[in-house]
Amino acid sequence: MCGFTVDLIDFDQLSDAQKKTLLRKLQRKQKNLRSQLEDVNESLKGITRAIREVERKSKPRR
Numbered sequence: 001m002c003g004f005t006v007d008l009i010d011f012d013q014l015s016d017a018q019k020k021t022l023l024r025k026l027q028r029k030q031k032n033l034r035s036q037l038e039d040v041n042e043s044l045k046g047i048t049r050a051i052r053e054v055e056r057k058s059k060p061r062r
Contacts, residue, residue: 011019 009022014022
């Protein structure tokens with residue numbers, strides 16, 4: 001979505017203040033997405049550990 005937006009922007013038409021604002025907004029969005037990604041990855045690790053534990057305990061004993 002952001003890449004599409006950037007393709008539509010004529011940077012030559014933007015003032016320095018507008019460029020700076022755009023840069024800050026994109027950096028803020030990047031930081032938020034990285035944070036969300038870290039949270040998702042942490043959740044995945046927890047689920048993976050839980051699956052392994054359930055699989056280990058579900059194996060028939062010999």
